[in-house]
Amino acid sequence: MKNLKILLIEDDEIERMKFTRVLQxxxxxxxxxxxxxxxEAVEILDDDTRTPDLILLDLNMPKMNGxxxxxxxxxxxxxxxxxxxxLSTSNNHQDLKRCYEEGIAxxxxxxxxxxxxxxxIKSLIEYWGKNExxxx
Amino acid sequence: xxxxxxxxxxxALAREKAARKQAEGILEDKSRELYEVAQELKEVLAKKxxxxxxxxDNLVDAYVLMKVNGDVIEMNxxxxxxxxxxxxxxxxxxxxxxxxxxxxxxxxxxxQLVTKGSFTDYVARAVTKSNGIRTVHINxxxxxxxxxxxxxxxxxxxxxxxQIEAEKLKxxxxxxxxxxxxxxxxxxxxxSHDLKSPLRSMNALINWLKEDYEDKxxxxxxxxxxxxxxxxxxxxxxxxxxxxxxxxxRNEKTGKKVSLDKVxxxxxxMIYVPETFSINIHDTLPTMMGDxxxxxxxxxxxxxxxxxxxxxxxxxLDIKCNDIGSFWExxxxxxxxxxxxxxxxxxxxxxxxxxxxxxxxxxxxSIVKKIVNMYGGEVDVSSEENxxxxxLFTLKKPSI
Numbered sequence: 001m002k003n004l005k006i007l008l009i010e011d012d013e014i015e016r017m018k019f020t021r022v023l024q025x026x027x028x029x030x031x032x033x034x035x036x037x038x039x040e041a042v043e044i045l046d047d048d049t050r051t052p053d054l055i056l057l058d059l060n061m062p063k064m065n066g067x068x069x070x071x072x073x074x075x076x077x078x079x080x081x082x083x084x085x086x087l088s089t090s091n092n093h094q095d096l097k098r099c100y101e102e103g104i105a106x107x108x109x110x111x112x113x114x115x116x117x118x119x120x121i122k123s124l125i126e127y128w129g130k131n132e133x134x135x136x
Numbered sequence: 137x138x139x140x141x142x143x144x145x146x147x148a149l150a151r152e153k154a155a156r157k158q159a160e161g162i163l164e165d166k167s168r169e170l171y172e173v174a175q176e177l178k179e180v181l182a183k184k185x186x187x188x189x190x191x192x193d194n195l196v197d198a199y200v201l202m203k204v205n206g207d208v209i210e211m212n213x214x215x216x217x218x219x220x221x222x223x224x225x226x227x228x229x230x231x232x233x234x235x236x237x238x239x240x241x242x243x244x245x246x247x248q249l250v251t252k253g254s255f256t257d258y259v260a261r262a263v264t265k266s267n268g269i270r271t272v273h274i275n276x277x278x279x280x281x282x283x284x285x286x287x288x289x290x291x292x293x294x295x296x297x298x299q300i301e302a303e304k305l306k307x308x309x310x311x312x313x314x315x316x317x318x319x320x321x322x323x324x325x326x327x328s329h330d331l332k333s334p335l336r337s338m339n340a341l342i343n344w345l346k347e348d349y350e351d352k353x354x355x356x357x358x359x360x361x362x363x364x365x366x367x368x369x370x371x372x373x374x375x376x377x378x379x380x381x382x383x384x385x386r387n388e389k390t391g392k393k394v395s396l397d398k399v400x401x402x403x404x405x406m407i408y409v410p411e412t413f414s415i416n417i418h419d420t421l422p423t424m425m426g427d428x429x430x431x432x433x434x435x436x437x438x439x440x441x442x443x444x445x446x447x448x449x450x451x452x453l454d455i456k457c458n459d460i461g462s463f464w465e466x467x468x469x470x471x472x473x474x475x476x477x478x479x480x481x482x483x484x485x486x487x488x489x490x491x492x493x494x495x496x497x498x499x500x501x502s503i504v505k506k507i508v509n510m511y512g513g514e515v516d517v518s519s520e521e522n523x524x525x526x527x528l529f530t531l532k533k534p535s536i
Contacts, residue, residue: 015337060329112335115343
């Protein structure tokens with residue numbers, strides 16, 4: 001499995017801790033960068049040396065929210081190829097549709113139970129670790 | 137000669153006198169006849185005009201008769217009351233009744249009245265003496281003489297101010313209602329999601345405590361943590377319930393055919409039905425028009441309640457359907473613990489539950505009621521304690 005470079009955009013501290021913990025407990029050798037909102041993520045993406053292979057994006061965030069971030073990302077010719085997987089509380093049809101319209105690679109609903117979360121994140125990492133990814 | 141002449145004269149006079157008398161008699165007869173005819177006419181006229189008077193007085197709407205220059209000749213009681221003028225006491229010209237912003241429109245309509253002979257549905261404001269500015273609806277027509285010259289105009293005037301205001305108010309209310317409904321839905325949506333996220337965190341943190349201190353925690357601590365996790369899960373279910381309750385009337389996909397037979401068989405595949413529990417579908421269920429997901433919620437709530445609360449060795453749920461004219465009547469009868477009568481009305485209200493609080497959120501049946509009502513039906517329950525519960529609901533047949 002490759003060393004995935006992941007950008008996690010999530011405002012909730014516990015959610016970020018959950019993700020880190022899954023990586024640690026399963027000895028995944030991913031390179032993780034964290035941003036607490038869309039603006040911070042834009043800053044990271046502006047730096048060519050920090051371009052991730054994969055973006056995990058929370059929808060409901062202060063300042064620049066998930067959808068806004070997604071739109072600006074898809075308008076960037078260099079960055080629009082990076083697969084974006086949504087991590088959201090909402091399984092609302094409207095939200096799903098808007099995200100897929102913008103062009104996302106996946107949509108995970110955050111489960112209540114931690115063990116279910118672990119399962120979801122493990123399969124996500126393992127799946128994307130086996131994927132061929134391009135960098136422009 | 138003089139005597140002769142006098143005689144002739146005398147005779148001629150007498151003849152003339154007689155002739156005149158005769159003529160007078162004839163004239164008298166004629167004039168008597170005329171008088172009688174006139175009397176009869178007068179009576180007829182009086183009768184007709186009192187009939188007309190009666191009609192115009194009895195007219196609920198105001199009636200106005202005017203000369204072509206606008207001078208009012210006649211008004212009925214309703215007109216006097218509406219405009220606050222009595223033409224027996226003061227002269228009134230309709231021009232003085234026209235609200236100044238409506239003047240052009242009024243003249244235009246009056247022009248149309250004269251050229252075409254009538255107008256209908258003239259709606260404008262009138263300045264009245266007694267009631268201030270009122271919005272009136274007028275149908276008018278012209279009265280012509282035998283040379284086809286317009287001599288007068290008449291109109292039926294209806295005061296529609298209150299009606300218009302009521303309509304405006306209704307529209308406003310409706311708009312406000314829509315708005316607050318939407319806000320309420322959005323509110324429930326946002327709040328529910330915001331409430332779910334701390335629950336997720338709590339769940340994770342408790343799990344970490346259990347994982348990280350596994351060797352230090354005794355059985356008591358683990359039990360407490362598990363109880364906490366259960367409470368968190370319950371809370372999460374409630375939030376889901378609020379979410380689905382509040383979003384029932386959103387995103388309606390109407391106009392889609394939904395086979396309730398298919399809906400029920402899909403539910404039975406999806407949910408866990410213990411082997412000791414048998415679900416018997418006695419009749420073919422109808423096809424409805426609407427949102428499939430709502431019908432699924434409707435049946436799934438009742439079916440899973442029946443399974444969840446069943447306390448018999450062999451649980452039974454009988455599903456039947458009757459055609460009762462313009463409605464389908466569907467019954468789901470179980471042999472569970474039953475619901476005490478005191479709760480029969482309450483169970484359809486949100487957050488009310490007849491059962492042990494730890495098992496239920498009290499939202500399911502309120503969703504059932506909301507969906508049934510949405511499809512023009514009613515829901516009812518009958519139950520005997522320890523023997524079972526029957527849910528009966530109607531669904532309005534789709535008009536295809």
